[in-house]
Amino acid sequence: MSVDDRTPRAVPQGRLGRMLRIGGLASGIGGRALAQGVRQLATGQRPRAPDLFLTPANAARLAGQLAQMRGAAMKLGQLVSMEAGDFLPPELTEIMARLRSDADPMPPKQLQRVLDAAWGPGWLARFERFQVRPIAAASIGQVHRARTKDGRDLAIKVQYPGVRSSIDSDIDNLGLLLRVPGLVPQGVDLPALMAEAREQLHAEADYRREARQMRLYRANLRGRDEFLLPTPDDEFSTEDVLAMDFIEARPIETLAEAPADQRDRAATHLARLVIEELFRFDLMQTDPNFANFHWQPDPARADGGRIVLLDFGATRGFSPQVAPRYLALLRAALAGDRDGVREAAIRIGYFREETDPDHQRALLDMMEVAFTPLRRGGMMDLARTDIPQRVADLAMDLARKRSRAEMPPPEILFLHRKIGGLYLLLARLRARVDLDALIRPDDLDRMLAERGA
Template identity: 30%
Template sequence: MDVSDKMDRKGEIKVPKLDSNCKQRSVTSSRLGRAVQFTSLFAGLTLGTASEYTKSLFGWSDATDMQSAMLSPQNMERIVDKLCQLRGAALKLGQVISMQDPKTISPQLIEIFDRVRQSADYMPDSQVMKIMCDQFGNEWQTKFKAFDDKPFAAASIGQVHCGILHNDVDVAIKIQYLDISKSIESDLNNLIGMLRFFNLFPPGAFIDDVIEKLKRELAWEVDYLREGDFQTKYRDLIVAHHEFYVPKVYDELTTTCVLTTELVSGITVDKCFELDYEHRQFIGMSLLKLVFIELFEMKCMQPDSNWSNYLYEQKSKRIMLLDFGASRFYSDEFINNYKEFLRASVADDRDKLYELLIKMKFLTEDDSEVLVEAHMNAAMMFGEIFRNDGDFDFGEENLSERLSVEVAKMIEQRMSPPPEEVYSINRKISGIVSLCSKLNIKINCRQIYNEIIERT
């Protein structure tokens, strides 16, 4: 039954449709089968690179070296198609890379992974049936009044179907790709090995450390019971802030591989750039405020700034918060230190800031002057947002670009990885700052600072 069309006709709930580029393809679940897929991709890229470089010798191609030859349009299509087919950890890494700044990661690589961010393939009915039978028994369909066989969303770890419960509640059923949890480590190792071979990571990126953090996050994300539990806790914590809404989790229809929640409506925030200014400002101000509510009130964070995790409902002026798989809590010690760090940056207190950067292990006393200066500059730039009691113009101040220059220096100069907690926090903050810039808005950020930082 096509539940999504039925819902549209009712005019009650409208859900997005899959990207037209998505295909129905079986998930290759065995480790050997996935290794073969990566091997075929590597072979295709190698041949494509050699061909492109050879053409350049005769003036038939714009490639100037082996790296640019590797990133030819034909090779980009090979990578996009294969990652959409494989899904899982490889696609997740691609999503993370796609949110980075072109000054720190190859812009061509970002372009590749940006194209796969919303274009994962989806499982055939036979694999969906196998998973649902394994999780709920052969009569699983009796648990729903209706279930839409075709998903309305497909991402790195799972796909999402519409359903209706017997009490007429509309639900979203997230179903994990078949055996995808077993392929995390091997997939990441295969993809990283391939990207390293083609020299696509800048020196000093500490990619091994990033991968270890990503493996841990992915282990969390493939445990839907953990995600459902965190989503319920987060929902209880955020309830006082009425501009946000977290869908209810239905525990009786949730397992390690299936997560059933209330179905909510809205448009993803990356589709809001042409809305009226009032709506754009509300979105940016609310999400910037959310970062500090999470850190200093709730002491936990949903760190994935993928735009599809935020739906804006214009009528109610509320932001729906989705996808809590990688969420985590932070220790009181870290939060207290981070608050002092923010206060020092806002106060332009460089001596205090340096002391805190050492204390929090952002820096060591043996680090180069260039690295120290890059950290100080980046902190001061972030403090600019909150320093003055007036509107900060995200559209004009090019903050993201200025910060990315300092981040590039950090990557080049760093001798040891930064604290574990900052990976998730920096990913969230940089994503929200970038969003505010794209929304082209002005916000009185000092007001947010006084309301949350000084009050907690």
């Protein structure tokens, strides 16, 4: 569902009001579970807590309320959905996926109050045109298009009111809700996820930080004209508003109908960028939402156009050991060294030394499948390979056999989120990439050496 199809809903403000909403949500879920349990007992069944709490109705209620609340509530829901997705039934995964799409926009009156506070009353006189209906809406804010009196086209991201001040209380209150039996699989490290969500939300709600990250990212790509990034506009940017030049471009998915060589070049640019984000820049835009990538056609260019990169609120670095450990994992996998893969996987945090041996073997088997294309090399057709489906099937089989989930460190989840999103995007583009040209361990080693890692 696009933002144009969503009904504007006021963002709940104030700690008490948001806490009451979460409390009401917990009560509703608990009431539904109790009623279902009574019905099962009446028919002689023995109810199980996960079956009572983790139902499609409860997931739909949870996703709907979190999407309306936006802010930390929605972000924590996104993280839980991201972490637990392989362990949830398909019906619930589909419902929770709403938290990774557009949010409900705020009503025009609430928007005006936010902009009055940021720019002062009468701000509309500074614009030739201001589009009230947002062109995008996410967990932290929504984006509007405008033209200034001097003819500048701007994209203006407006933060939802109360998001910044409610982050800590939202995380604490949602932590209590998500401890309801069955809502989150056993073994998911909720405290770590909550801490990561708290840090991520404070970073994303800092629009001045996002402007700095945008400029830093631009500096990393200096001289790389295959990419185009917006420039922050300091005149209209405040703590709650981030203005930048508007870049005329199409959704990246429109490339799916382009000639094959154009699709393959764009896919190679995107895949190489993710590699450089991890190994060269230590600066990754971790939100792989397709809306953050656009395509600007240019018939004068040999590659047919440029890739537009948007939204740098989720841009982050990683712990110093992450990239070197992934390089060690890659070298071992390419060499067919299963013991080396196991050692690297433990150091990254996929499992522990004392993890059940059968569970370790299952995870190593999944890695073996995932790394098969890299060892084979050559061109990989991402739209036709069955590797991701085979890995997903192994993950679901593992989840059915194991009562507890094991999760890597939260920062690794963000890395997986980006890599998984990249695969989905390239598959959507029906693109091929040359693995031999992209994945060269010696090149990655040089990147780490150049940045001093």
